[in-house]
Amino acid sequence: MKNHKVIVVGGGAAGLQAAATLKELGVEPLIIEREMQTGGKVRRWHRLFPDFTSASEVLATLEKNAEGIETLCGVMVDSIDATGVTLAGGRHIKADAMVVATGFDLFRAELKEEYGYGIYDNVYTSADIEDMLNGDGVRLKDGSAPGRVAFLHCVGSRDEKVGQPHCSRLCCITAVKQAMELRESFPDAEIYNYYMDIRMFGAGYEEMYRSAQEDGEVRFVRGRISEASPTIDGRVQIKAEDTLLGRPVKMTVDMLVLAVGMTAAESNGRLGVGLQSGGFIAPRDLFTGAVYSPDAENIFYAGCATAPKNIGETLNEATAAAVKAAEFLLEK
Amino acid sequence: MSVNFGYTISLPRAVDLDRNDFSVALRVLRRLPELESCIGCGGCTATCTAGAFTEFNFRRVQTLVRRGEYGGAYREMNKCMLCGKCRLVCPRGINTRAVVMTIKRELGTGY
Ligand SMILES: Cc1cc2nc3c(=O)[nH]c(=O)nc-3n(C[C@H](O)[C@H](O)[C@H](O)COP(=O)(O)OP(=O)(O)OC[C@H]3O[C@@H](n4cnc5c(N)ncnc54)[C@H](O)[C@@H]3O)c2cc1C
Ligand code: SF4
Ligand code: SF4
Ligand code: SF4
Numbered sequence: 001m002k003n004h005k006v007i008v009v010g011g012g013a014a015g016l017q018a019a020a021t022l023k024e025l026g027v028e029p030l031i032i033e034r035e036m037q038t039g040g041k042v043r044r045w046h047r048l049f050p051d052f053t054s055a056s057e058v059l060a061t062l063e064k065n066a067e068g069i070e071t072l073c074g075v076m077v078d079s080i081d082a083t084g085v086t087l088a089g090g091r092h093i094k095a096d097a098m099v100v101a102t103g104f105d106l107f108r109a110e111l112k113e114e115y116g117y118g119i120y121d122n123v124y125t126s127a128d129i130e131d132m133l134n135g136d137g138v139r140l141k142d143g144s145a146p147g148r149v150a151f152l153h154c155v156g157s158r159d160e161k162v163g164q165p166h167c168s169r170l171c172c173i174t175a176v177k178q179a180m181e182l183r184e185s186f187p188d189a190e191i192y193n194y195y196m197d198i199r200m201f202g203a204g205y206e207e208m209y210r211s212a213q214e215d216g217e218v219r220f221v222r223g224r225i226s227e228a229s230p231t232i233d234g235r236v237q238i239k240a241e242d243t244l245l246g247r248p249v250k251m252t253v254d255m256l257v258l259a260v261g262m263t264a265a266e267s268n269g270r271l272g273v274g275l276q277s278g279g280f281i282a283p284r285d286l287f288t289g290a291v292y293s294p295d296a297e298n299i300f301y302a303g304c305a306t307a308p309k310n311i312g313e314t315l316n317e318a319t320a321a322a323v324k325a326a327e328f329l330l331e332k
Numbered sequence: 333m334s335v336n337f338g339y340t341i342s343l344p345r346a347v348d349l350d351r352n353d354f355s356v357a358l359r360v361l362r363r364l365p366e367l368e369s370c371i372g373c374g375g376c377t378a379t380c381t382a383g384a385f386t387e388f389n390f391r392r393v394q395t396l397v398r399r400g401e402y403g404g405a406y407r408e409m410n411k412c413m414l415c416g417k418c419r420l421v422c423p424r425g426i427n428t429r430a431v432v433m434t435i436k437r438e439l440g441t442g443y
Contacts, residue, residue: 114421154423158371158423159423160423160424160425161420161421161422161423161425196371196372196373196423197371222374223373223374223375223378224373224374224375224378224421224423225375225378226375226376226378226379226421227378227379227421239378239379240374240375240378241373241374241375241376241377241378241389241391242374243372243373243374243377243391246389246392247389248377248378248380248383248384249378
């Protein structure tokens, strides 16, 4: 059986970038992607924060750079060890090195039953909003335009109750970006963002937040929605405390958008590599060893497999992982 | 709430962290260190059964206690019906009823 130089596990942003970099360095990689198409989550997004670049443009560049690279789609990698990867079904493929770029899972909003996702009409996730923006635009269940929308931050993040203690980092900026996109579509709508803390870590993020406040007239309320209930006319009633006023608030909205977090990929548990307490893959260390596996010297990590990251961070890490994998092959 | 005697005692507005007595707060936190992990999200207050009928605000009262501001805290915590709804929503998983009981026990009825 053919011995591959490097297998890239996962063909999302990280996997495509790692594979393209390996190819540039003269190493022919094999990408294994469980979906029928490469691209990962980015394929689902519409326009990207912080500057509304179209996601399909970014993806097109990544795919162009990875053109011609041998790719197996619709194939799930079950486990990884120093000898190569084992596919679901048991077939083993040998390789000299592996780049693991298996990404993250979206938090399943139905687990927060108190928000009624999947039960009430007009409760959506931030990922659903991206789907609508890529389709016919954002609409209520009955096809009409929303007059009043509430975004809720931290759904499935910073929440012990659902075993997700970490901050997903990108949902604040995603909720701000989407609030601005709704403002663009619905100039007269009332838009509220309910948050516990606003975390704007990236270049241009705080500016986008300020612009949402000032130009977008998005109202930010510091308080976590404790529950949502449906009204007879298909709207959603929410309860929170406006913690800056110290008083409970109640409001009825046409649409509730849950800013879902990034959770560790459920399949990480089977991979056979060491995990962090939250289920993300554990790199050697968080400073000089972020792309190295502590488990084997020929396994490298890139992207959201190890922690929530934005696309820029993901791509940089993928480049680094590919370079280190290529160096490893040279030194072998 | 303070009784209105017809004239106003204006309390100093600033919370004086140089002078406040933290002994009760520390005793409460020693028993329930998790309370220090509160992120002030207000979920407890939003869902509070007692808060629907009174001005009781669990988040605010326990935060005041942690700052060494005890005035009225016992009376306020006494409004809690110990229904436990707040614990269901607390993202930090704080045992809120234990907080109510511990604050009341450590403060005593004088507050
Ligand atoms: C709602 C939302 C909006 C976002 N918007 C932006 C934005 O505007 N700008 C920005 O910079 N970032 C954004 N992000 C972050 C961005 O999505 C990530 O940075 C990016 O997707 C990370 O790429 P990745 O390749 O690490 O992971 P993923 O995109 O998750 O890709 C992983 C790939 O690996 C495959 N895979 C997983 N396990 C296996 C396996 N065992 N075998 C085979 N294949 C496997 C998956 O099918 C997938 O294709 C957003 C995130 C969210 C949640
Ligand atoms: S980025 Fe914002 S919304 Fe997301 S988990 Fe962190 S604080 Fe919550
Ligand atoms: S236990 Fe007390 S503080 Fe908590 S919700 Fe019930 S009444 Fe309110
Ligand atoms: S729900 Fe928990 S974390 Fe939030 S304010 Fe109340 S006690 Fe603090």
